[in-house]
Amino acid sequence: MTATLQLGIIVGYLLVALSVGLVAYRLTERTAEDFYLASRTFGTVVLLFTVFATLLSAFTFFGGPDTAYAFGPEWILVMGLMDGIIFAVLWYVVGYKQWLLGQKHGYVTLGEMLGDRFGSTAVRVLVAGISLFWLFPYVMLQQIGAGGALASLTAGAFPFWAGATLITLFMILYVALAGMRGIAWTDTLQGAFMLTMVWAAVLWVLVAVDGGLATINAGLEASNPEFLALGGGFYTPATMLTFAVSIAFGVAMFPQVNQRFFAASSEAVLKRSFALWPVLVLLLFVPAFLLGTWATGLGLEADIGAGESILPVILAEYTPTWFAALVIAGAIAAMMSSSDSMLLSGSSYFTRDLYRPLSEDTITDQQEDRLGRIGVAVFALSALAASIWAEAAAFGGATVGSILVNIGDLAFGGFAQMALPVIVALYWRRTTRSGILAGVLVPQVLYIAFNFLPETTVGSLTLFSDAYLGWGISLYCMLVGLLVTVGVSALTVQTPEEETALYFEFAD
Template sequence: MTATLQLGIIVAYLFIALGVGLLAYRLTERTAEDFYLASRTFGTVVLLFTVFATLLSAFTFFGGPDTSYAFGPEWILVMGLMDGIIFAVLWYVVGYKQWLLGQRHGYVTLGEMLGDRFGSTGVRALVAVVSLFWLFPYVMLQQIGAGGALSALTGGAFPFWAGATLITAFMILYVVLAGMRGIAWTDTLQGAFMLVMVWAAALWVLLAVDGGLTTINAGLEATRPEFFALGSDFYTPANMLTFAISIAFGVAMFPQVNQRFFAASSETVLKRSFALWPVLVLLLFVPAFLLGTWATGLGLEADIGAGESILPVILGEYTPAWFAALVIAGAIAAMMSSSDSMLLSGSSYFTRDIYRPVVDASLSERREDLLARVGVAVFAIAALAASIWAEAGAFGADSVGSILVTIGDLAFGGFAQLALPVILALYWRRTTRGGIVAGILVPQVVYVAFNFLPEVPLGPVTLFTDTYFGWGVSIYCMVLGLLVTVAVSTVTAQSPDEDTDLYFEGLSAD
């Protein structure tokens, strides 16, 4: 009966989100720009919350608490203070200039913007292919998180594959129907819902524990006293900065985030949003990650089974079944609000940057709109199949949380390799087509090699390890991308069809 009640609450929430999507569908124009960017009409609240909800995914709700549970609460610094601040700066450095260019030239994707600057369909397609390569595992991450959450919440009564399939089906329905407008509206609903529920969960657990924070701290002192000290073998400065830099720079290149830089209705909206960003993310990260830390002090280790995450366990122990279901519904809202945006952005990158320029340059707005909706469904179903395969043991992980951190960290680092070449292109006139292509390709190849090839002893150094001198390989690859872009641009001439003035001449807000 409890499992039925919990599933009923979650399914009811899914239907509410679908209803918002249907309402948005009635107002959506049948054009690609409206489907992808809601005709660039976002105000401050909607823009802030749609970026917020898009980013706060299974990596946050399950990977984050599980990391805090295993290694301590410093994960709040990595994801909160560090990435709240670094990404806010990048929102201005990258996002503001992108918004100016989008207003002037009508760009919908990052590939379009770079393709025009360098006069190259190849650059446009390259950015799309790299982005889709890393986007696919991140969509999987959301589906793995959703399936694991429903399975853990119901004690296995609702199996992983069924939960992941249920969430995927609802996402396909409202993304195909409503596009960016519906996603942004549901993101605003889901972002507010997430904030309320995670704070309510933290307060409920604190009140339910006999002795409250005193009891929790005593448990931590007895079992993991190192949680009270800043830093550990896991939270070294180099490791924390690797995570923070890779995540922040990767987020700025995520298609679903990057496209939102084009969608603000005005310069004021854009600037106000990135100023408020660090405050908003801390409001969510602090209670979510504290719950993971508290679980260690409450001695819940024995309750963690293979394929489970700590958040449903602590909620199941200290809150009523209906409340735990509401919080998990909030977590699933986070996953849906990430996945739906990823599906939409992935579709736009494929249709506008690969299919239109390479396959059918005469593609009409109406046919592109239709192709985009079909692409959403195909992308989602393929990711679902891969996520079920991954959860079955492909990553050799013991829990959903560890799978999420593995996939999330890999994808963040992959997207981060795009950031510095793109920033150079936006601000350095001397960047050439050869420079941007080499700056994108070389670090991607090296990063993939270091993540997928086995370790190789090479004299005093072991090649293809995860870290060197404490720093993650993603940081070295980012520096490599920067150096390669500068070096190749310095020794190559700009082609006649490159527009070196595009990003500089007369570029200002109207």
């Protein structure tokens, strides 16, 4: 009964979203700018919630609560407070400048904006290539989460590959039809729905537990007393700051988030949105991660099977079947709201930053629009094939949450490596083409090497570790990117093709 109800809710959501997509398709012009940015018409509510829902991913709903369950509630500080504030600042520092440039010059992608400033196809292709490289595993993350959740709901009757395939095929159809406008509409509905449901879940569990919060805290005191104290264990200051900075700076460079900086209808809309962002983040992350923490105090360890996430377990234990079904189905829909934006952005990076500058063919806006829709399908199916292979070959008995956190953390750090060179380029006139190329490329090579090469000891020196002195390698690589960008720019001269004044033609 539970599985049938949950599948019914998911199918119902798919049909509603598809209906929205059909309406959006009728209103969408057959141009690349409208398909990718909804002609830059977003108001405050839509812009805020489409960024919000784009980040409502498997990482949030399964990875986050599982981390809080395993290590304690300080994960709320990492994701809720630190990244709510840090990303809001970056929304202004990066997003506002991007919006000004997009309004004046019609930019659609980050690579397009940087390539124009430095008069360089190489810059454009490098930024797009790196973005697609790190976007690919994050799309996989959503497919792994959705496929695993559907398999869990049906006790294996609906296997992982079938669930991931179903969700992927729907997203291809929906994104190709709806474009940015339809995605933003469903994002707004989805974000409001999930805020309501996650707070309702917290209240329901509190009421259902005999003794409420006192009982939960007593359980935590008995089983994991460190959960009631701040810091310690996994949550060292260095670890928390590494996660918080990497995630926040990475989010600012995520194609599906970064492109939304171009989509605001006015300056007032953009500024209201980033001012409200920390509040919205806390409203979601606090209840979601509390549920993960409470599960430890309620002694649910024995109820968790291999590869299972904690959120469905605590909801199944303390809320009615229909309510748990609604929340979990909503979480799966949240994964889809992230994936559809990723597919659309991945398509735009491919068509505008790889195909157009590297192809000898001249294409019209209508042809680019059509190519973008085809790109959605190619990107999604490639990620699906990789997800099915990875799930079968590599993950074994690991929990869904741990898989998602590991993949998400790696992709966040990869995107974060681009943030400081981009900020330098936006605000320092002296930045050169050589500086931005080196500043973007060098930290990526280091980050990939330290994450994929085996740890090696040479004498007393350890090479290719993921942390030094407690600080994650992502932060060291970001610092290298900053130093390389500034250093190489200081040692080189700007070329005649560079538009030095392009980013400074207006008053900040």
